[in-house]
Amino acid sequence: MKRNLFFSGMFVLLTFVILSCAGTNVQNNNVLVIQEQGIFAVGGTVIQNPGTFDNYKFEGWVPSGEGQSYHGDHATVSYQIPANARELPLIFLHGYGQSSRSWGTTPDGRDGFNNIFLRRGFGVYLIDQPRRGQAGRGTVEATIPPIADEQTWFDIWRMGTWPDFAQNVQFPKDEESLNQFFRQMTPNIGPIDGAIVINSVSALFDRIDGGILVTHSAGGSPGWAAGIKNSNVKAIVAYEPGGFPFPEDAVPEPIPGLTGTLSPEVVSVEDFNKLMQIPIVMYFGDYIPDEPSANLGAENWRTRLTMARRFAEVARSRGGDVTLVELPKIGIYGNTHFLFAELNNVQLADLLSEWLKEKGLDK
């Protein structure tokens, strides 16, 4: 009897050790247990030049290209799958001027959403969209001047009014964090071409089957389109998307603002209805007024949040499962446009985890 009790105790302990290291869905906080990781290209096209390639003629390190090929316009995707992963992975698509690095860390060097959701048992795929980051080979000539623009982005992204941070901002205010943040920007290598981005995201979903698409900012619009195009997109999580689709029979007025006029993105009723088949959540941070403002960042996001509200309304009227979370309205203050990488990013991740659970997306 005593021995059986002892045996049971050891068995429970052993089971606990095995589970806590090989990973139940929720992993040990101290280590990441990765079943598989790697990096690959997806999508893209091939330029095949006319002429005949001469194997024995050295034309210098930048050859004429005669008879040669050029693979470009693909996305580059790095991925990690934890042990005992949940069914649906998270696929992250960055915003303007960014790359997959946006999700890999925070400006102050803590766990980004990549690590946080790996720890929570999700496979993660990080995209460098075509003509960005490691997916640098575009099929159109690019000219990239080093134009100093960081103060503009600081303002537009609502960190504050340069050089002052916004009051109670969640963006880390130390100098090195700002240095890291500015250095995570990386240029467009050629024009941004929505169709090419959408095709590469869709090709990724073809490759991995089902997944949850998480977009940020300018990743929002191609994200909606990928959700329409590919039924393997099982849900969309959009952090401050920059644009919104509307069915052609319910297109709202464009919204003028200081940073330009925001137009709705018109799609067919059929396409819009495809998007209505999947759960959607959008998150917006702080410092976004309801009324026009002289502040560029406030203005830029006032127009977009206003359009987000209209999108949510139209979507719900068509049976869509669309949640719009305005963080200050649920008592979460101080978030800028990079809300998922700020001081309270674990709280933001918790919100997302709750939503995924509610929608049955975390099995």
Place this chain on the structure above:
Amino acid sequence: MKRNLFFSGMFVLLTFVILSCAGTNVQNNNVLVIQEQGIFAVGGTVIQNPGTFDNYKFEGWVPSGEGQSYHGDHATVSYQIPANARELPLIFLHGYGQSSRSWGTTPDGRDGFNNIFLRRGFGVYLIDQPRRGQAGRGTVEATIPPIADEQTWFDIWRMGTWPDFAQNVQFPKDEESLNQFFRQMTPNIGPIDGAIVINSVSALFDRIDGGILVTHSAGGSPGWAAGIKNSNVKAIVAYEPGGFPFPEDAVPEPIPGLTGTLSPEVVSVEDFNKLMQIPIVMYFGDYIPDEPSANLGAENWRTRLTMARRFAEVARSRGGDVTLVELPKIGIYGNTHFLFAELNNVQLADLLSEWLKEKGLDK
């Protein structure tokens, strides 16, 4: 007595389970146990434009830059530290037209050196050098035409003579592997500036203290220079380096060849002696003849291997610990310029592991 035996057995089993998941130095083959991972920028400069930035004037998404700043010329570094890591991590510096993606996988999607050496207990740091990949913000204007050049590289990198693969080549010959390989190329975003690359690599070694620098191809020359500049570089592993340093009192003749004349890189005797303080190993693959050839790839690497032999000779005469491994001479055939990512890359990794052990660098 019986119970003690039982207790011991359970204890041994429990210990085994804990060790095999939390990681001794050599990890379980099935999962990677990661203590820490992330991504950061290192090195670089800041352009500060004259004038006054006007917070309230929207100049469009590409502003004039007046009064604004631009952080550029940094390297971007992603890293992973396994549980119970060995003392010295491996720092990987890619070659021409490449990024950190070179080390992250193989063209046929197996474990790259990144994963292999993580499994063997080494911390790994993968560099995107300044003006490449995710470190795209350079301080000089870049023009990037999509010049079709893939057949040139296929030949120059000794995969074969396009469209034929070399006999018995270790490069995977299926179509998708070649597609992935071509798509791992990514352009220079502005001119390659050796000093900037060297500074960023050195800044990385300042940040992480000691490490082993692993270079490939065009990463070779800035690698030697970083080894001279920073005593935190504890060893250098160079896969087919493109250039070689010589002390000013023992400079060999340049070596002419079909793809240009290869000149020695002259450094002071004092600097050369610094490099002689650390163990160095170089690996060269197959298809490199001793005599001049009409084949561009053969020629390009004939000149460089010849210079590598001279470097090894001079280094040894100055007390350097320099090993030059010509793979065919030890019975390993079929490797191209991307030897570390080919079908036999585990064998190549074994060679490196043996060398690291021999030099006491794997503690």
